[in-house]
Amino acid sequence: MKHFFIILLFLSSSLIEAQSVKKDTIIGDKILIEGDSIMFTLDDVIVLSKLKFNSTKEQRYYYWYWKKVHNAYPYAKLAAERLLQLNEQLKKIRSKRKRKKHIKKMQNYMEDEFAEKLKKMTRTEGRILIKLIHRQTGLTTFELIKEYRSGWNAFWYNSTAGLFKLSLKSEYHPESKAIDFLIEDILQRSFIQGNLERQEARLKIDYLDLVPKYKDIDIVEVINNRDK
Incomplete structure (x- = not known):
């Protein structure tokens, strides 16, 4: 499990800062308003349905998973931010040796500062994090490691992560996987409510188009x- 968390450390970088609360959220040409959960454009108004649970058990399950997504998302967001930052820094370094040295220096810094936090993540949170890294960067964790370290x-x-039923090749597909849609639903509602700070996904995701497909989830x- 140690190797797995070293990987996550390589992709995230600083303590999670307090999330700024946004009352209104813009998605393309659409605006989401907190409270009423209304999305509107110049041509139409869309009201997002409020959460309705069929049982107390379902409600309990949802909010258990809600907490896991909230614990994982900030790390994926930071991974995307730091990846962009790292790429900008590497553009200024021509020497292959110096590039490797710079990457190693950043990795050591992150390991020293954040190892204990990531080690405390549960397997479920780790699995969600791997999916969200794909959502936020457009690359799987496996591809990122291959790019910045070696094949x-x-x-x-x-292989090490596989021992704990975690695949670094896991992708995020809310259009075809119900568990991924559930993650996306939690994210979108949290963005509207200001519980999480929105960062645009690098994957093409149209949440509203997916809602009807999963209305009876x-x-x-x-x-x-979720593991299947």
Whole structure:
């Protein structure tokens, strides 16, 4: 498990800062207003349905998973920010040796500062984080490691994570995977409410187009089968 968290440390960088609260959120040409959960454009008004649970058990499951997503998302957001920052820094470094040295220096810094926090993440949070890294960067964790370290290290770390039923090659597909849509639903509602700070995904995701497809989603079943 140690290797897995070293990977996550390589992709995130600083203590999670307090999330700024935004009352209104802009998505393309649409505006979301907190409270009434209304999305509107110049041509139409869309009211997002409020959460309705079929049972106390379903409600309990949803908010358990809600907490896991909230614990994982800030790290994925930071991973995307630091990846962009790292790429900008590397553009100024021509020497291959100096580039490797710079990457190693950043990695050591992050390991010293944040190892303990990531080690405390649960397996479920780790799995969500891997998916969200793909959402926020457009690359899987495996691809990021392969890009910035070596193909052998990527293979080795993926095998190690596999011992804990975690694949660094996991992708984020809310359009075809119910568990990923549940994550996306939690994110979108949290963005509207200001509980999480929005960062645009690098993947093409149209949340509103997906809502009708999953309107009868069985939350308990989806969460219980999240590893499949």
